[in-house]
Amino acid sequence: MGGRCERVYVRLTPGEKDRALDLASRNGLTVSQLVRVLIQLPADYASEGARTAVVLDRTTAGGLEREMRRWGNHYNQAVHALNTIALFASRGGSNIDYFVEQLECANRNLEDVKSGERGIEGKLRQLEGTTLVDGR
Template identity: 30%
Template structure:
Protein backbone atom coordinates (compact mmCIF):
# COMPACT_ATOMS: atom_id res chain seq x y z
CA UNK A 1 0.00 0.00 0.00
CA UNK A 2 1.45 3.35 -0.99
CA UNK A 3 1.01 6.66 0.79
CA UNK A 4 -1.15 7.96 -2.07
CA UNK A 5 -3.87 5.40 -1.27
CA UNK A 6 -4.41 6.78 2.23
CA UNK A 7 -7.56 8.80 1.79
CA UNK A 8 -9.38 8.06 5.07
CA UNK A 9 -8.68 9.42 8.53
CA UNK A 10 -9.70 7.47 11.61
CA UNK A 11 -10.19 8.97 15.03
CA UNK A 12 -11.14 7.06 18.18
CA UNK A 13 -10.73 7.18 21.92
CA UNK A 14 -8.63 4.85 24.08
CA UNK A 15 -8.38 4.29 27.80
CA UNK A 16 -5.04 5.42 29.23
CA UNK A 17 -3.70 1.88 29.77
CA UNK A 18 -4.58 0.86 26.19
CA UNK A 19 -2.95 4.00 24.85
CA UNK A 20 0.22 3.31 26.86
CA UNK A 21 0.30 -0.26 25.50
CA UNK A 22 -0.02 1.12 21.97
CA UNK A 23 2.78 3.63 22.54
CA UNK A 24 5.06 0.98 24.07
CA UNK A 25 4.46 -1.54 21.30
CA UNK A 26 5.04 1.10 18.63
CA UNK A 27 8.29 2.07 20.31
CA UNK A 28 9.44 -1.58 20.53
CA UNK A 29 8.50 -2.22 16.91
CA UNK A 30 10.04 1.10 15.83
CA UNK A 31 6.83 1.99 13.96
CA UNK A 32 4.55 4.97 13.99
CA UNK A 33 1.13 4.45 15.56
CA UNK A 34 -0.48 4.67 12.12
CA UNK A 35 1.80 2.09 10.56
CA UNK A 36 1.48 -0.23 13.57
CA UNK A 37 -2.33 -0.09 13.39
CA UNK A 38 -2.25 -0.64 9.62
CA UNK A 39 -0.21 -3.79 10.15
CA UNK A 40 -2.64 -4.99 12.82
CA UNK A 41 -5.60 -4.41 10.51
CA UNK A 42 -4.01 -6.60 7.86
CA UNK A 43 -3.65 -9.59 10.20
CA UNK A 44 -6.37 -12.09 9.35
CA UNK A 45 -8.40 -13.00 12.42
CA UNK A 46 -9.70 -16.54 11.93
CA UNK A 47 -9.55 -18.79 14.97
CA UNK A 48 -12.13 -21.50 14.33
CA UNK A 49 -14.04 -23.08 11.51
CA UNK A 50 -13.10 -24.57 8.20
CA UNK A 51 -10.87 -21.64 7.11
CA UNK A 52 -8.74 -21.42 10.27
CA UNK A 53 -6.03 -23.67 8.78
CA UNK A 54 -5.88 -21.66 5.53
CA UNK A 55 -4.75 -18.32 6.97
CA UNK A 56 -1.33 -17.58 5.37
CA UNK A 57 -0.03 -15.28 8.09
CA UNK A 58 2.78 -15.46 10.60
CA UNK A 59 3.79 -12.46 12.68
CA UNK A 60 7.27 -12.38 14.20
CA UNK A 61 8.70 -9.72 16.45
CA UNK A 62 12.32 -8.55 16.29
CA UNK A 63 13.33 -10.42 19.44
CA UNK A 64 12.00 -13.74 18.13
CA UNK A 65 13.66 -13.25 14.75
CA UNK A 66 16.95 -12.44 16.45
CA UNK A 67 16.77 -15.63 18.55
CA UNK A 68 15.98 -17.76 15.51
CA UNK A 69 18.77 -16.09 13.53
CA UNK A 70 21.25 -16.78 16.35
CA UNK A 71 20.27 -20.46 16.44
CA UNK A 72 20.56 -20.75 12.64
CA UNK A 73 24.03 -19.19 12.81
CA UNK A 74 25.10 -21.72 15.46
CA UNK A 75 23.63 -24.53 13.39
CA UNK A 76 25.53 -23.34 10.32
CA UNK A 77 28.81 -23.07 12.23
CA UNK A 78 28.63 -26.64 13.54
CA UNK A 79 27.46 -27.97 10.19
CA UNK A 80 30.42 -26.26 8.53
CA UNK A 81 32.80 -27.82 11.06
CA UNK A 82 31.44 -31.30 10.30
CA UNK A 83 31.76 -30.77 6.54
CA UNK A 84 35.30 -29.45 6.98
CA UNK A 85 36.26 -32.58 8.94
CA UNK A 86 34.72 -34.83 6.26
CA UNK A 87 36.65 -32.97 3.54
CA UNK A 88 39.85 -33.49 5.51
CA UNK A 89 39.21 -37.23 5.65
CA UNK A 90 38.53 -37.26 1.92
CA UNK A 91 41.82 -35.41 1.28
CA UNK A 92 43.89 -37.84 3.39
CA UNK A 93 42.26 -40.89 1.79
CA UNK A 94 42.66 -39.48 -1.76
CA UNK A 95 46.35 -38.76 -1.18
CA UNK A 96 47.10 -42.07 0.54
CA UNK A 97 47.89 -40.35 3.85
CA UNK A 98 45.03 -41.86 5.82
CA UNK A 99 46.08 -43.31 9.16
CA UNK A 100 43.86 -44.67 11.85
CA UNK A 101 44.92 -41.82 14.18
CA UNK A 102 43.85 -39.17 11.67
CA UNK A 103 40.60 -40.95 10.81
CA UNK A 104 39.70 -41.57 14.45
CA UNK A 105 40.29 -37.92 15.38
CA UNK A 106 38.34 -36.62 12.41
CA UNK A 107 35.47 -39.07 12.97
CA UNK A 108 35.20 -37.92 16.59
CA UNK A 109 35.27 -34.28 15.46
CA UNK A 110 32.47 -34.97 12.95
CA UNK A 111 30.39 -36.75 15.57
CA UNK A 112 30.72 -33.84 18.03
CA UNK A 113 29.88 -31.26 15.37
CA UNK A 114 26.82 -33.21 14.23
CA UNK A 115 25.61 -33.58 17.83
CA UNK A 116 25.85 -29.78 18.12
CA UNK A 117 24.00 -29.40 14.79
CA UNK A 118 21.20 -31.64 16.09
CA UNK A 119 21.01 -29.75 19.42
CA UNK A 120 20.78 -26.41 17.63
CA UNK A 121 18.14 -27.75 15.22
CA UNK A 122 16.07 -28.83 18.23
CA UNK A 123 16.45 -25.34 19.74
CA UNK A 124 15.14 -23.85 16.49
CA UNK A 125 12.14 -26.21 16.57
CA UNK A 126 11.52 -25.16 20.18
CA UNK A 127 11.71 -21.45 19.31
CA UNK A 128 9.23 -21.89 16.47
CA UNK A 129 6.88 -23.88 18.74
CA UNK A 130 7.10 -21.03 21.27
CA UNK A 131 6.11 -18.55 18.58
CA UNK A 132 3.14 -20.67 17.57
CA UNK A 133 1.85 -20.77 21.14
CA UNK A 134 1.87 -16.99 21.63
CA UNK A 135 -1.21 -14.86 21.22
CA UNK A 136 -1.33 -12.79 18.08
CA UNK A 137 -2.92 -9.78 19.77
CA UNK A 138 -2.93 -9.40 23.53
CA UNK A 139 -6.07 -8.29 25.34
Protein backbone atom coordinates (compact mmCIF):
# COMPACT_ATOMS: atom_id res chain seq x y z
CA MET A 1 0.00 0.00 0.00
CA GLY A 2 1.38 3.42 -0.93
CA GLY A 3 1.74 6.27 1.51
CA ARG A 4 -1.22 8.47 2.27
CA CYS A 5 -0.74 11.81 0.55
CA GLU A 6 -4.24 12.85 -0.52
CA ARG A 7 -6.47 14.97 1.72
CA VAL A 8 -10.21 15.42 1.89
CA TYR A 9 -11.77 18.40 3.61
CA VAL A 10 -15.30 18.15 4.96
CA ARG A 11 -17.42 20.83 6.57
CA LEU A 12 -19.51 19.57 9.49
CA THR A 13 -21.98 21.08 11.87
CA PRO A 14 -20.83 21.10 15.50
CA GLY A 15 -23.24 18.22 16.17
CA GLU A 16 -21.87 16.15 13.28
CA LYS A 17 -18.31 16.79 14.44
CA ASP A 18 -19.20 15.73 17.99
CA ARG A 19 -20.86 12.57 16.65
CA ALA A 20 -17.80 11.75 14.51
CA LEU A 21 -15.46 12.28 17.46
CA ASP A 22 -17.68 10.18 19.74
CA LEU A 23 -18.06 7.37 17.21
CA ALA A 24 -14.32 7.27 16.57
CA SER A 25 -13.55 7.35 20.29
CA ARG A 26 -16.01 4.55 21.15
CA ASN A 27 -14.37 2.35 18.52
CA GLY A 28 -10.78 3.18 19.43
CA LEU A 29 -10.16 5.03 16.17
CA THR A 30 -9.05 8.45 15.10
CA VAL A 31 -11.46 10.44 12.94
CA SER A 32 -9.20 9.73 9.94
CA GLN A 33 -9.36 6.00 10.64
CA LEU A 34 -13.14 6.26 11.03
CA VAL A 35 -13.46 7.88 7.61
CA ARG A 36 -11.23 5.17 6.08
CA VAL A 37 -13.45 2.49 7.66
CA LEU A 38 -16.64 4.12 6.43
CA ILE A 39 -15.46 4.43 2.83
CA GLN A 40 -14.70 0.69 2.79
CA LEU A 41 -18.35 -0.18 3.36
CA PRO A 42 -20.17 -1.46 0.27
CA ALA A 43 -21.98 1.27 -1.71
CA ASP A 44 -25.34 -0.43 -1.13
CA TYR A 45 -24.63 -1.07 2.58
CA ALA A 46 -27.44 1.17 3.87
CA SER A 47 -30.03 -0.39 1.59
CA GLU A 48 -29.24 -3.92 2.77
CA GLY A 49 -31.02 -3.44 6.08
CA ALA A 50 -29.54 -3.73 9.55
CA ARG A 51 -26.16 -5.32 8.88
CA THR A 52 -23.11 -5.07 11.06
CA ALA A 53 -19.68 -3.94 9.95
CA VAL A 54 -16.78 -5.54 11.80
CA VAL A 55 -13.60 -3.54 12.18
CA LEU A 56 -10.54 -5.69 12.76
CA ASP A 57 -7.89 -3.40 14.18
CA ARG A 58 -4.31 -4.22 15.13
CA THR A 59 -5.18 -4.67 18.79
CA THR A 60 -7.89 -7.21 18.01
CA ALA A 61 -5.72 -9.03 15.49
CA GLY A 62 -2.91 -9.18 18.06
CA GLY A 63 -5.31 -10.61 20.63
CA LEU A 64 -6.45 -13.30 18.21
CA GLU A 65 -2.84 -14.16 17.46
CA ARG A 66 -2.00 -14.49 21.17
CA GLU A 67 -5.03 -16.72 21.74
CA MET A 68 -4.11 -18.99 18.84
CA ARG A 69 -0.52 -19.21 20.12
CA ARG A 70 -1.85 -20.13 23.58
CA TRP A 71 -3.93 -22.92 22.05
CA GLY A 72 -0.89 -24.19 20.17
CA ASN A 73 1.06 -24.25 23.42
CA HIS A 74 -1.66 -26.29 25.18
CA TYR A 75 -1.92 -28.64 22.24
CA ASN A 76 1.86 -29.19 22.16
CA GLN A 77 1.91 -29.87 25.91
CA ALA A 78 -0.89 -32.41 25.52
CA VAL A 79 0.89 -34.21 22.68
CA HIS A 80 4.15 -34.18 24.65
CA ALA A 81 2.38 -35.81 27.62
CA LEU A 82 0.87 -38.48 25.35
CA ASN A 83 4.24 -39.15 23.72
CA THR A 84 5.80 -39.54 27.18
CA ILE A 85 3.17 -42.10 28.09
CA ALA A 86 3.75 -43.97 24.82
CA LEU A 87 7.54 -43.96 25.36
CA PHE A 88 7.32 -45.34 28.90
CA ALA A 89 4.71 -47.90 27.86
CA SER A 90 6.89 -49.11 24.97
CA ARG A 91 9.81 -49.54 27.40
CA GLY A 92 7.71 -51.65 29.73
CA GLY A 93 6.98 -48.91 32.23
CA SER A 94 4.68 -49.94 35.03
CA ASN A 95 4.25 -46.72 37.01
CA ILE A 96 0.49 -46.41 36.61
CA ASP A 97 0.29 -43.25 38.76
CA TYR A 98 2.71 -41.46 36.44
CA PHE A 99 0.72 -42.54 33.37
CA VAL A 100 -2.52 -41.32 34.93
CA GLU A 101 -0.91 -37.98 35.85
CA GLN A 102 0.40 -37.48 32.31
CA LEU A 103 -2.94 -38.48 30.79
CA GLU A 104 -4.80 -36.01 33.05
CA CYS A 105 -2.33 -33.27 32.05
CA ALA A 106 -2.92 -34.02 28.36
CA ASN A 107 -6.68 -34.04 28.89
CA ARG A 108 -6.63 -30.66 30.72
CA ASN A 109 -4.61 -29.07 27.92
CA LEU A 110 -6.86 -30.46 25.20
CA GLU A 111 -9.95 -29.29 27.10
CA ASP A 112 -8.48 -25.76 27.24
CA VAL A 113 -8.00 -25.87 23.48
CA LYS A 114 -11.55 -27.15 22.91
CA SER A 115 -13.03 -24.52 25.22
CA GLY A 116 -11.24 -21.71 23.39
CA GLU A 117 -12.22 -23.21 20.05
CA ARG A 118 -15.91 -23.26 21.02
CA GLY A 119 -15.71 -19.63 22.16
CA ILE A 120 -14.14 -18.45 18.91
CA GLU A 121 -16.53 -20.57 16.85
CA GLY A 122 -19.50 -18.89 18.55
CA LYS A 123 -18.06 -15.44 17.89
CA LEU A 124 -17.37 -16.31 14.24
CA ARG A 125 -20.93 -17.55 13.79
CA GLN A 126 -22.16 -14.17 15.08
CA LEU A 127 -19.99 -12.46 12.45
CA GLU A 128 -21.35 -14.44 9.51
CA GLY A 129 -22.88 -12.12 6.97
CA THR A 130 -21.13 -9.02 8.30
CA THR A 131 -18.86 -6.73 6.35
CA LEU A 132 -15.22 -6.99 7.44
CA VAL A 133 -13.49 -3.61 7.39
CA ASP A 134 -9.78 -2.98 7.85
CA GLY A 135 -9.45 -0.45 10.68
CA ARG A 136 -5.87 0.67 9.96
